[in-house]
Amino acid sequence: MKLGDDILILLAAGSARRMLAAVDDKITAPLAGKPVMIHSLKAFLTTHLINRVIVTYRDEAQLERLKNILESFPHEGVIIEFIQGGETRQDSVHSALEKCAQHQGLVHIHDAARPLVTPEAIQRVRTKAYETGAAILAGRSADTVKIANLTGSAIQSSPDRSLVWTAETPQVFRTAIIVKAYRRVSELGRKVTDDSSAVESIGQDVALVENLEPNLKLTRPSDFPLAEAVLKIRQSQ
Numbered sequence: 001m002k003l004g005d006d007i008l009i010l011l012a013a014g015s016a017r018r019m020l021a022a023v024d025d026k027i028t029a030p031l032a033g034k035p036v037m038i039h040s041l042k043a044f045l046t047t048h049l050i051n052r053v054i055v056t057y058r059d060e061a062q063l064e065r066l067k068n069i070l071e072s073f074p075h076e077g078v079i080i081e082f083i084q085g086g087e088t089r090q091d092s093v094h095s096a097l098e099k100c101a102q103h104q105g106l107v108h109i110h111d112a113a114r115p116l117v118t119p120e121a122i123q124r125v126r127t128k129a130y131e132t133g134a135a136i137l138a139g140r141s142a143d144t145v146k147i148a149n150l151t152g153s154a155i156q157s158s159p160d161r162s163l164v165w166t167a168e169t170p171q172v173f174r175t176a177i178i179v180k181a182y183r184r185v186s187e188l189g190r191k192v193t194d195d196s197s198a199v200e201s202i203g204q205d206v207a208l209v210e211n212l213e214p215n216l217k218l219t220r221p222s223d224f225p226l227a228e229a230v231l232k233i234r235q236s237q
Contacts, residue, residue, distance in 0.1 A: 013085025039115030129172035
C-alpha cells in the first residue's frame with residue numbers, strides 16, 4: 001500500500017520523574033506484551049499516513065534501547081530518524097521541527113507515552129488539520145475545573161465546564177504553521193506545555209477533535225495496569 005507523506009514526531013525524551021522509579025524508562029517498558037513505544041508507533045503506521053518518523057530521545061542509553069526495539073518492529077518504507085531531546089518538551093519539539101522545516105505537508109506530534117491512541121482517532125484529527133491547518137485530539141472535561149489565585153491557596157474562579165477541554169495528542173498541523181509558531185515562541189522566550197499553545201500565539205485557530213476513547217498518558221505507576229486493561233479489552237473485541 002502506498003504511504004502518505006505526513007511526518008510523525010514521536011516524543012520519547014521525558015524524564016519520567018513521576019514514575020517514582022517504578023520503571024526505569026516508561027517508553028521502553030513492557031505493556032501488554034510490547035514496549036510502550038511500539039503501541040504508539042503501530043497506531044500511526046496502521047493509518048498508512050506516515051512515511052517519516054522523528055523520535056526524540058533522552059540520552060545515549062535510551063537511544064540504544066529504542067534502536068534495539070525498532071529492529072524487530074516492521075516499518076518497511078517508513079524512514080525513522082532520531083534526535084536528542086532538550087530539557088523540556090518544548091525544546092524537544094522545536095529541535096525535531098527544525099529537521100522537517102522544508103516539509104510541505106502535515107506533521108503529527110505525539111507523546112510516545114500515550115499508547116492507547118487509536119488509528120481512527122488519528123485519522124479524524126488529521127482530516128480536521130488538513131481542512132483547517134491545525135487540530136488537536138481532546139476530551140471534554142468530566143470534572144468541574146477550579147482556577148486558583150496567584151498563591152494557589154484559594155479558588156479564584158470556576159469556568160463553565162461545558163467550555164473546558166483537556167488537550168491530548170496527537171496534535172496535527174501544517175508544517176509551515178507549527179514551525180513558524182515554535183520559532184516565534186522561542187524568539188519571545190515564552191514557555192508552552194503543548195503544541196497548540198504555540199500555534200495560538202501566532203493567531204492561528206486550532207480545531208478541537210473530540211476523542212471518546214481512553215488516551216491516557218502514562219505518568220504514574222498506577223497508569224500501567226489501567227492501560228493494560230484497556231488494551232486487553234480491545235484485543236478481545
